[in-house]
Each structure stands twice: as C-alpha cells, then as structure tokens.
Amino acid sequence: QVQLVESGGGLVQAGGSLRLSCAASGRTFGNKDMAWFRQGPGKEGEFVAAITWSGSLTNYADSVKGRFTISRDNAKNTVYLQMNSLKPEDTAVYSCAASLYRGTASDRRNAYTYWGQGTQVTVSA
Numbered sequence: 001q002v003q004l005v006e007s008g009g010g011l012v013q014a015g016g017s018l019r020l021s022c023a024a025s026g027r028t029f030g031n032k033d034m035a036w037f038r039q040g041p042g043k044e045g046e047f048v049a050a051i052t053w054s055g056s057l058t059n060y061a062d063s064v065k066g067r068f069t070i071s072r073d074n075a076k077n078t079v080y081l082q083m084n085s086l087k088p089e090d091t092a093v094y095s096c097a098a099s100l101y102r103g104t105a106s107d108r109r110n111a112y113t114y115w116g117q118g119t120q121v122t123v124s125a
Contacts, residue, residue, distance in 0.1 A: 002026040002098045002114040009094065009119030012086055016123070020081040022096030022116060030074035033099040035112055036081045038092035038121075048094070049081060050105035059105040064090075086123045093118040 008020040022034070035050035049070040050059045058070055069082040079096060097112035104111070 002029065002032065004096050004098060004114055004116035006094065006096055006116045006119040009121045011122045011124065013124050014086060014088055016086050017082070017084045018086065018121060020083065020094055020096075020119060020121070022079045022081075024077045024079070024098065026077075029077040029098070031102060033102055033105055033111075034070075034072060034079040035097045035099070035106070036070060036079075036094055037097060037109065037112075038090075038094045039118075040089070040092035043092070045109065047107040047109070050107060051079065052105045053102045057103070057105045059107055061107070083121070086121075088123045088125050091121060091123050093120050095119075 003025040005023050031053050033052050036048040037045050038048050039045040047061050051070045055072050067085045072079040095118040096116045098114040099112045
C-alpha cells in the first residue's frame with residue numbers, strides 16, 4: 001500500500017513558478033513509476049508528466065514540455081513537479097499517482113493504482 005500527499009500548490013501570476021511535492025509512505029516507493037495528472041475547472045483530467053522508478057526516463061504532455069520538470073528523490077520518498085512560465089490554462093487540481101508497473105513512465109491514467117488527494121494551482125492572468 002502506498003499513500004501519497006501533495007503540497008506546494010497556491011496562487012501565482014502568469015509567468016511565475018511553483019514547485020509541487022508528493023510525499024509517499026511505504027517502503028516500496030523507490031520501485032514505482034510516478035506521475036502527475038491535473039484536472040482544470042470544467043475539464044477532464046489530463047496527463048502532465050511521469051518518471052520511471054529510477055528517474056532515468058521522463059515523459060511530458062506536449063502542453064507542458066519545456067516548462068515543467070518532473071524529478072524524484074527516492075531517499076526522501078518524494079516526487080517533484082517544477083512548474084515554470086505558468087499560464088492561466090495551467091490552473092487545475094494537480095494529483096500525483098504511483099504505478100505498480102516499472103520502467104514505462106506511462107501517460108495512461110489506468111496505469112496508476114495509487115492516487116493523492118490533489119493540490120490546487122491557480123494561475124492569474
């Protein structure tokens with residue numbers, strides 16, 4: 001069992017930056033691929049970024065490529081999402097997720113088994 005708790009959300013102006021953190025409980029964090037998804041107001045949930053258990057492979061949605069960076073620290077059981085050059089359309093609840101699979105950094109929602117409650121990110125124009 002893995003429990004995930006996100007933090008770091010907030011209100012920021014367009015062009016600003018935020019860093020989200022996702023702290024995981026459990027001894028097996030280090031062997032799980034991790035991802036961030038988001039759901040904006042009135043929108044369906046969408047993939048943002050993923051990272052393999054070792055950190056050797058990352059995967060990004062086209063909409064955030066070049067602006068967001070996913071990383072992890074297995075010693076701290078934490079995955080991060082550094083978000084730069086934020087836009088109003090990035091406004092959403094951001095949730096982290098852990099997969100039972102390894103090595104794919106999948107962008108598919110159904111590849112992930114464990115989910116956090118989410119943290120709100122609001123970008124003002």
